[in-house]
Amino acid sequence: MVRGCNYSAKEPESSVKEQLTGEEKAEKQMELQSRYGTKKAIRESKKLRSLKQEDGPESQKDLDAKIKLIVPNKEALESTESQISRHIPPFNESATTPQEAYPLDKIILTGEWDLLGDISEHFQGGAEVSWDAFPRFVCHRIHKLQDIEVDEEKFKLSCIFSYITHLIKFKDQHSMDGISSSRTHRIPNLLFHKFSTMFPMESKSLSNEKTNLLISYVLVLTLFVDEFETDLTDVAKDLRMSAIALRKHYENLGCKLVRKRNVMFATLPVPLQFPQLRQRRQKRNR
Template identity: 25%
Template sequence: MSTAKSASKKRKREEAAAEAHFELSTADTGKVGPLLVSYPAIQPPASTSFKCYSRKKSKSKDATEGEEDLLVVGETPSIELVSSDETRRVAEAGCRYIVAVHNTRTGKISMLPATKIPHIMSQTVKALKSIPSVAAPSKLQYLEAKTALGESFGTKKQKANIRAQERNRIDVSAMEGVMSYVMDSIDKGAEGLMTKEEAKESSDKNRLIPPFSLTATDPAEVYPLYDIIPEAEWKALSVSSFDAAQSDRERIAMLPYRKSTWVNDHLKAIVQSTGKSKKKNLKIILYISTMLAFRQACFGKTLEKDKLYERLSVVPTIVVDSLFSRFTETARGSSAFHATSATKTLLLTHIFALCLKLDEYATNTTIVAHDLSMSVTEINQLFKSLGCKITKLSERERARLGQSDSSADEKRAVLSAPVEFPKPRLRKK
């Protein structure tokens, strides 16, 4: 073909395409018209004839309505083709096509006035119709077949796994005769187990915190003062020397433990205050300082009572004896005192419970962590074990505590009533 002829034909095609325009077909709407079919696997020969059957009679005159109810059937010498129920689901999903015919002679594109849905065809092989269908194998049959293949063709590792699974397999039929005895033994063994309420009560008693009240509605009553500082020790404490001192430096020098910024700042604030609670707060500060000095002595291998009596001479000996009895342990057959991790934790939670009382139940844990040379996370965890929540104070709470707006971003351990202890964390499966 010459270049001139090919260029001439190309121009004719371009002119025909330019002249093409769309129009609606005037086909008879009373007939079914062309249908769209989709063959998922087998493509039948072009000579295959198809017939349409209606599942139900249409009440409307429009034949396009309910087209998904048509049944399209075709047949070849070897297979049968029938439109499946998937056709209806395709129609409900909104899958529709517009069928158009392009007349190359006139350049017109005629479109059918109604959309068409694709009929999804399913095929059946005639030679296999007489063979009855086999039910799917059960799980047990599948495992037996898999085991047989593994024993015949598997590797050494796979065969070892198969033998291990067979050893661990439980024969349920062999347990039928003894199940009643097993259940009886379980019921008998469960008689001594605690109920849910008893288990909770036992868990609360074993908490490494001071005695508490679950029914208290006031934070001041959650941890009673005499359960932290016994009444006999409370009455024996004397703070008259603090009133006689002339300066804050002299008062700080009277404390058993002088390296706590939190204690020193609170001592200065209490001395400058006036009111009935001044003496009470001074006693609490003195007791906290004594417990901090006792904690510092616990870092040694053993605790010597005589040396602590000299070091804590500002408090009565009854206080020192109480600290030894509550926060130390003695080994069997020995008289030496030593502190364990549990007693150290118990001592800290007693200190923090007293700190909450002086801070109106909102303590700055950052200052406390700095004084104790511990991380803020560890201190927060101990305050949480007391039932506190680590949070920022609201504007109203800052005003109640006399805090400035500059402390709005500081987090504090806040105790509320009734007290709620943290729930144990569940490990991820």
């Protein structure tokens, strides 16, 4: 045992010598190649020299500076982790207005607005529409379009209505209790592909995590429609949930629940404050 220990202690000295000797040999070899070698050997020699120079202290400083530039922002990283763990849409935790808290352009992408004109066309065409095929939330708020004078804002709201409808119908199409009522609903191909990617199925149905994520997208859009004070009743029925169960989803988004005239409303205070953060701050204040 002692001999083994003594041998291992001496071994690094010989290996260092061999390493130094090897480096010297390599240096001489590169010199010979650069003077008398073929063109290919000369090119290889130059590459090796270049690599050795890049290992110098100045090069290391440059590398350290570049690394600092690409180190992820801590707050941005925490925000992304929170978004994934909570199953919620992209958010801005430092937002100063409710509109900025969950950026609409991160939910409905630029190229998707043109796919959402069905409700706008129905509304402007004046033809009778079977609104029974639409979610209760949409049916009970479609009148808001009449009160909007600016065409762009009217189109924007109608598209949000349409997006909510497609999300709810997509959920129904992948659940046992809603498939019969959504079988004839057509979701634009691009949106269907997007939803299928965002909310992939597991064993012919949506997982709990993906269902919660889909619900969060719907709820954020309901806040936009109701100017960030929305009644839970209609959307709870559309999502086939109890109002009590839905409260937890709104709270998970950072919403505050308030009761007015015996009706529960979800509001969105800013900056966003999620349930876990609230609990931590309460503990600190004790």
